[in-house]
Amino acid sequence: MYRLTGVRQIEQVTTTVDSADPESVIVRPTLMSICRADERYYTGTRDKKVLAERLPMALIHEAVGVVVRDNTGTYAPGTHVAMVPTNPHGFDELVSDNYLKTSTFSSSTTDGFMREYVFIKPENLVEIPKGAQGDMDAFIEVITVAIQAVRRLKESMIPRDRRIGIWGDGNVAYITAVVAKEEFPDAEIVVLGKHSEKLDYISFAETMLIDEVPDDYMFDQAIEAVGGMGSESAIDQIIAHLNPRGAIVLSGVSEDKVAINTRMVLEKGLDLVGTTRSTRSDFEHAIHLLTDNDAVQDRLGLLVQNIKPINKINDITEAFDEDLNMSWGKTVMKWNM
Template sequence: MLNETTDMQAVVCVEPGQLEVQTRPAPARDDGLVQVRVRCIGVCGTDFHIYKGLHPFLEYPRVMGHELSGEVAWAPEGSSLSVGTPVIFNPYLACGSCVACRRGKPNCCTDISVLGVHADGGMCEFVNVPEDALYPADGLTLQQAAMVEFLSIGAHGVRRGRIGKGDSVLVVGAGPIGLGAGLFARIAGARVSFLDISEARIRTAQGIVEGADGFVVGENTLAEIEAATDGDLFHAVIDATGNRRAMEASMAYVCHGGTLIYVSVVKDDITFSDPLFHSREMTLVGSRNATREDFEHVISSIKAGHIPTDAINTHRCSLAEAPTAIPAWLDQQDVLIKAIVEVG
C-alpha cells in the first residue's frame, strides 16, 4: 500500500560546517514500517560533533536528529498504533539476532544502526521506523517526549552501576548526559555530587539536581574530595566527559569496593594503575545507549514530576531556523542544556 510521494523539508548537514534546509521526497509508505510526523528534535553533543566533522565514521550528507518525538501519520494494518498517537523514538535499531540481541541487550547490538548517525535521522517532517522502535508518549508534552532518549542514557548508566539508596555518587562532567545521570542517581536514592571544569555548569547542574554538591577541577581536586567525604571517596563514579584524561583521573575518586561507570566514550586507549584498581576491588562498567526499560523509567519519572523538563529545555527554534541556530548554540554551551528544534 504505497502512497504517492509528497515533498517534505529536511535539515541536511551537507558537509562539516554546512547546514541547509532542503526539499526532499517524504519516505513512501511501507507495509513493514510506521510513518511518523516528527514534531520535536532534541539537539545533543553527537549532533554538534557531526556538524563540526568530529564524528569518526560518518558519511555526508546526513540528516541529523536521534532525540525525537512525533505523531503517528500512518500505520500498517494490524499495528497497535493509530494515526495521531504521540510517540517517542528509540533510535537504536538492533539486528535482533546477534549475541547481544539474543541476550536481551539490543543497546549494544553488534550491528547497531542509530538514526541520525549511521542512517538519516529525524530533523525533517516524516520518518519511517519499525513499530518496536516507537513507545507511546501519552501524558507527556511533545517537548518532554523528545527529552526521553538523552535522559535514558544517564538512567542506563545508573542502572548498570547498580546505584541505590544511600550511595554517594560523583558525576564527572556536568553536561546534559551527566545531568541525566545525576537526576536518576538521586531518584535511586543516592547523594549526588558533580565535578566539572566549569563552575557555571556545576551551578546549572545544582539548579536541576536539588541538593547536589559541586567540585571544580583544579590542582587539589583529589584532596578536596577526600576532605569532603571523610577520606571515604565515592561509592560510585559516573564519567560523562568524553575526555581521556578525565576518564583516567576518575578512578582515583572511587572508594574501596566501589564502582566506576564509563557512560561517555572516547576514541582512545584508557590506561590505569592496576594496584589502584585491584587494591580497591573496583568494578569497572561500560554503559552504552539505553534499553526499553530505561526509556520506561524516564517516562514514568517525568510523569511523576521528578524531572524539571522546563528548566532543562533551555533553547528552542523552528526547522527553518535550525541551520543558523545550531552553529550559534555551539558558543552557548555554559548556559545551554537541551535545545529542541520544533517542526510545524
C-alpha cells in the same frame, strides 16, 4: 529529508518510501534536540574517515513526533510518540540491542530523524501520555542514556550505595543526577565538576568542585559523564576516591585513548563498566519518570535553554550554530518542515 552533505552544509534530499508498507508507522516529527555527536558531524570534527563513510546523512537522534498513519494498527493517528534510534538487526538473549554490533543507530550509522516524515517500525516507538508531554520530550533519548548508565551501575555494584559520585557538569551529568536521585532515593548523590556556574543549576543533590575534594572524601559507587580527554583525569580521581569493590560506570565518549591507573583498580578490586545508548525499555522507564512527576519535569525543564522554530533550512543551521555557543542546556527545535 534534510541531510548534512559537508561542513555546516544541510541540503534537502527527495527520497521515496513505500507509504503502504504493512510493517511501518508514519510519524510527523514535532520536537528535536541537538546532541554533541550531531555537532561533531556538523562542524566536521569527527574523524575524516568516518565523515567520508557516513556523509551525506540526516542528523538528529533525539526526537518525538505524532503518528500520522499506522499500517500495523498499533498506534492511533494523533498519538504522541518518542522515536527509538537504536535499530536492531539481530537478537542475543544476554546482550541488549544497544550493545550488538549488528544494530544500527539513527544519525550515526543510518539516517537520523531530520525529515518531514519518518517511516519506522512500531517497536521503535513509545507512546508519550499527556502527563509527560512538554518541551523536554525533545531529549527523552538523553534521559534514556542516563537511565541505561544507572541500570548498568545497579547491575554491577555491590549492595552499598551510601554515597554515589557523578563526575561531570554538562547536560548528560545533570540528567544522570536527576535519574540517580530517583533510582537511589536513600543515597547521597554528589555531582563533581569544574564549573561552579553549571553546578549551581543542581539544587536536588550535593555538588563539589573537582579541585576541592578532600583526600579522605570517599564514594561507594561512581558514574563518569565527562567525556573527551577530560575523562582521563576524572577516571583517575574516581579511582583515588572510590571505596574498595566500588563500580565505575564509564559513559563519557572520547575520540582518543585515555590512560587508566590499573594498579589501583586491581588493588581495590574495582569494576569498570561501559555503557552506551539505550533500549526501548529505557524509553518506557524515562516516560514513566516524566509522567505526572512534577519534580523530575521541573528539573529537566531547566535544560531547555533555547527553543528554535524550524521553518526553512537556514533555521536548521542557525539552530546548530546557536547550540554551539551554549555552554549548558539544550536547544529544542520546533520542527515545522
